[in-house]
Amino acid sequence: MEPNGANVTHLPLRRDAADGDLPLPVEELARAVDAIRRCLAEIASEPRYGAGFGRPDDTLLLLHISTVQQRLEKLSEIKVTTWPDVRWALHFSNARIRALTYMRAPEVAALSSALGGVRDLIVTRYPQTLQAC
Amino acid sequence: MTPAGPEPDGEGVPPPGCLPELREKLTRLSDLLEVFDTQPQALDQQPQHIHTEMVIPIYISMKTEVAQACGPLWKDRDRDDLWEKFQATAEKWPAYDAATSELKAIRDHGGTAVDALVRAENPRRHYISALDKFVKACSRTISYFFPT
Numbered sequence: 001m002e003p004n005g006a007n008v009t010h011l012p013l014r015r016d017a018a019d020g021d022l023p024l025p026v027e028e029l030a031r032a033v034d035a036i037r038r039c040l041a042e043i044a045s046e047p048r049y050g051a052g053f054g055r056p057d058d059t060l061l062l063l064h065i066s067t068v069q070q071r072l073e074k075l076s077e078i079k080v081t082t083w084p085d086v087r088w089a090l091h092f093s094n095a096r097i098r099a100l101t102y103m104r105a106p107e108v109a110a111l112s113s114a115l116g117g118v119r120d121l122i123v124t125r126y127p128q129t130l131q132a133c
Numbered sequence: 134m135t136p137a138g139p140e141p142d143g144e145g146v147p148p149p150g151c152l153p154e155l156r157e158k159l160t161r162l163s164d165l166l167e168v169f170d171t172q173p174q175a176l177d178q179q180p181q182h183i184h185t186e187m188v189i190p191i192y193i194s195m196k197t198e199v200a201q202a203c204g205p206l207w208k209d210r211d212r213d214d215l216w217e218k219f220q221a222t223a224e225k226w227p228a229y230d231a232a233t234s235e236l237k238a239i240r241d242h243g244g245t246a247v248d249a250l251v252r253a254e255n256p257r258r259h260y261i262s263a264l265d266k267f268v269k270a271c272s273r274t275i276s277y278f279f280p281t
Contacts, residue, residue: 080179081186086161087168094178105243 021084024077029122030129032071036119039064043112052106068115069103072096085125092121146206146278149198155275158187162268169261174250176257177233184226188264192219195271203278211274218270222263229256 042064043049053061075096083089099114123130149155165183169176176183195215200207232253239246 079182079186080161080165081182086164090165090168090175090179094175097178101240104241 023082024075026126026128028071028074029126032068032075033119033122033129035064035068035071036115039068040112040115040119043108049108051108053108054106065103065111069100072100072118088121088125092118092125095121146203148279149194149202151194151198152275152279155191155194155199155271158191159268159272159275162187162191162264163272166261166265166268173257173261176261177236177253180229180233180260184230188219188222188267191271192267195219195274199274199278207274207278215267215270215274218263218267222260222267225256225260225263229253229260232256 039061042061046061049058049061053065075092078089078092078096080086080089080093095114095117099111099118102111102114105111162183165176200212232249236246236249236253239249
């Protein structure tokens with residue numbers, strides 16, 4: 001037999017991942033979306049954040065960031081090895097890590113962009129997370 | 134050229150217990166490789182998951198349960214070819230692992246990773262290329278001996 005030959009079929013690629021067996025409740029995603037929404041709203045409400053954050057009077061924003069950080073840490077279970085939609089899991093994991101990285105640097109524009117990217121990935125793929133907020 | 138063997142009928146080789154999980158991992162990797170084809174840097178953030186939790190377990194399953202199930206029907210030449218493809222992947226891994234570790238360290242310290250990104254390009258390309266060949270060889274073997 002010649003399994004490495006050309007006259008064989010390839011494994012079918014899965015294109016549509018089922019949403020019914022997610023490794024974590026979709027409510028966890030919704031909570032992250034909600035936390036990001038609140039954080040971005042706080043950033044938008046204070047022009048002074050544009051110069052960076054970390055000052056003593058930035059407590060409210062730092063609290064929001066801390067909440068988002070906790071939510072995103074919980075979403076570390078979204079992995080390419082187990083999540084039903086592997087492509088989405090890849091992009092989401094990268095966006096999540098990027099956002100967590102920017103939380104360590106007081107650069108509001110980059111953080112806003114990274115958080116917006118995470119939020120968009122979630123609500124586009126799982127629109128039910130918007131209703132759950 | 135070795136003449137082609139008999140058409141697989143799905144009954145000649147008893148499917149090993151690992152087959153469903155093996156198919157799942159191979160399908161996941163095939164999907165990921167399609168992404169890496171246009172966005173290779175998408176692999177940089179989580180290569181450990183892919184190499185240690187997918188690639189190595191696939192190799193172990195192929196080397197043990199699949200090899201045992203296929204027995205002599207799986208020619209030595211074809212087996213060796215598959216092992217060599219895994220070996221190529223494994224050999225490319227350390228350089229790529231080091232490059233992504235450097236990237237992570239720079240980003241964790243808030244630094245600019247432009248130079249490290251450039252240094253990661255070749256190790257990443259070599260690893261993805263070897264991985265693609267390994268996954269395709271595994272998929273062909275599984276499809277041949279255990280047609281759906």
